Ligand SMILES: *[C@@H]1O[C@H](CO)[C@@H](O)[C@H](O)[C@H]1NC(C)=O
Ligand SMILES: *[C@@H]1O[C@H](CO)[C@@H](O)[C@H](O)[C@H]1NC(C)=O
Ligand SMILES: *[C@@H]1O[C@H](CO)[C@@H](O)[C@H](O)[C@H]1NC(C)=O
C-alpha cells in the first residue's frame with residue numbers, strides 16, 4: 394500500500410502549490426454595501442460642482458410642412474436629481490444600477506434655421522421622469538487592479554419642457570411641441586453616453602489606485618487583486634494579495650501561502666474584511682526584517698526609573714551584587730519573526746527574543762547584569778470602537794502571557810549560576826512587563842478612516858475578520 398502515503402504527499406504538495414495563488418485578504422461587499430457605495434459615487438458625480446456638458450443636439454425636422462434645421466448647443470446640466478437609486482449584484486457579471494423618477498434642469502443655446510425662420514436665443518429645458526438603468530461589469534485587469542465597464546445602458550425621459558428665451562414667440566409656440574419631442578428623444582439617448590463617459594472616468598480613477606501601499610519607508614503592503622471578483626446574488630468577494638514586504642527582506646514570498654478564505658456571508662454588515670493568518674505573519678516578518686521589533690522595555694514600565702532593587706524581587710541574588718539600588722535598563726528584541734496563530738476566538742502570538750539587562754552605576758560604565766533568550770506565547774484580545782472626536786476606529790486590546798521558556802544556556806551573573814531562573818523571568822513578565830504593555834494597549838491606537846463605522850473584529854480559525862458599515 395505504498396501508494397497511499399505517496400498520494401497523500403502529492404495532494405499535500407498540490408494543495409501547497411495552489412495555496413500560493415490564494416488571496417491573503419478578502420473583502421466582501423454585501424448588497425447594503427453596494428447600495429451605499431453606489432449612492433456615494435452618484436452623489437459625488439451629481440454634486441461635483443463641475444458643470445456637466447451634454448453633446449450638441451442638431452438636426453432637421455419637418456414642422457408645419459417646413460424643413461427646420463435646429464441646433465441646441467452649449468448644453469449644460471445645471472441641476473440633476475437622479476431620483477430613486479437601487480442596485481443589485483449580478484452573479485458572475487457585475488452590478489445593475491437603476492435610477493427612477495429623476496429630473497434635471499438644463500440650460501442651452503438654440504438656433505433655428507429655415508426658409509421662413511432664422512432665430513436664436515437661450516433656453517431652459519426641464520426633464521421630468523428620467524430613468525436610467527445600467528449594467529456594469531467588474532473584472533480584474535493586469536497588473537491586478539479592479540476594472541469596471543459599461544455592459545448595457547437604457548435611459549428615457551418621460552417629459553420635457555422647453556422654455557425658449559428670445560426669439561419671436563408666435564413662431565416658438567408653433568414649433569415648441571415638435572421641438573420638445575426631438576429634445577426628449579435625443580436627451581434620452583445622450584444620458585447613456587454621459588453615463589458611459591462617467592464610467593470610463595471612474596474606471597480610470599480605479600486604475601490609478603496605488604495597490605502597493607507604502608506603510609513607511611521600509612514597509613509595503615501589496616493589495617494587488619488576485620483573480621476576478623466573485624459575484625453572487627448577495628455579495629461580491631474580492632481577493633487581494635495581502636502580503637507585507639520590507640525592502641530588505643528577500644525570498645519570503647515563497648513562504649507566503651495562505652489557506653483559502655471563506656467569509657461568513659452573514660448579511661448584517663455592509664463590508665467584511667478577512668485577513669488570513671499568513672497575511673498577519675507576513676506583517677510580523679516584514680516588521681522583524683526592517684528591524685522594528687526592538688523595544689526598550691524599561692521605558693514601558695512607566696515614569697518611574699527601574700532599579701536593581703525592583704529586579705531583585707524576581708532575582709534575589711542581584712541585591713548581593715548591587716547592595717545599593719542602581720538604575721536598570723532592559724532591552725528586548727525579537728531574534729526571529731514572531732508567529733501569529735488564529736483559532737476561533739483565540740489570537741496567539743509566539744515571540745522568540747532576547748532580553749538584555751544593564752545596570753548604570755553612578756560614575757561607571759554600564760554593566761550587563763544578564764542576557765537571556767526567551768520563547769514566549771501571548772494571547773491577545775482586540776476591541777474596536779468608534780473613535781471619539783475624529784472619524785475613525787479606536788483599536789484597543791490586551792495581552793496575556795500563556796507560556797514563557799528560557800532558551801539556550803543558563804545566564805551567569807558575576808560567575809554565579811542559577812541566579813536567573815525561568816520562574817523569575819516569568820514573574821517579571823507577569824507582574825511588571827505585561828501590566829505595563831496592557832496599560833499602553835488600553836490607551837488605544839487611532840486608525841483614521843473616513844468611510845468605516847460600526848467596526849467589529851472577530852477571530853476565526855485561520856482568519857481575522859473585520860465587519861463594518863460604510864458611512
Ligand atoms: C469630480 O470632479 C473632478 C474634477 O473637478 C474629477 O477629477 C473627479 O473625477 C470628479 N469625481 C467624480 C466622482 O465624478
Ligand atoms: C426633482 O426631484 C427632486 C428630488 O426627487 C424633487 O424634490 C423635485 O421637486 C423635483 N422637481 C420637479 C420639477 O419635479
Ligand atoms: C506590487 O509590487 C509587486 C512586487 O514589487 C509587483 O509584483 C506587483 O506587480 C505590484 N503591483 C502593482 C499593482 O503595481
Ligand SMILES: *[C@@H]1O[C@H](CO)[C@@H](O)[C@H](O)[C@H]1NC(C)=O
Nearest residue numbers: 611641642681682683684685
Ligand atoms: C533592514 O534595514 C533596517 C534599516 O535600514 C536595519 O535596521 C535592519 O537591520 C535591516 N534588516 C536586515 C535583515 O538587513
Ligand SMILES: *[C@@H]1O[C@H](CO)[C@@H](O)[C@H](O)[C@H]1NC(C)=O
Nearest residue numbers: 734735736739740741772795
Ligand atoms: C489559544 O490557543 C493556543 C494555541 O495556539 C493555546 O495554547 C491556548 O490555550 C488557547 N487559549 C484558550 C483560552 O483556549
Ligand SMILES: *[C@@H]1O[C@H](CO)[C@@H](O)[C@H](O)[C@H]1NC(C)=O
Nearest residue numbers: 779780781787835836837839
Ligand atoms: C480609545 O479608547 C480608549 C479606551 O476606551 C480611550 O481612553 C481613548 O480616549 C479612545 N481614543 C479615541 C481616539 O477615541
Ligand SMILES: *[C@@H]1O[C@H](CO)[C@@H](O)[C@H](O)[C@H]1NC(C)=O
Nearest residue numbers: 661662779846847848849862
Ligand atoms: C451603527 O452606528 C450608528 C451610529 O453611527 C448607530 O446608530 C447604529 O445603531 C449602529 N448599528 C449597529 C448595528 O451597531
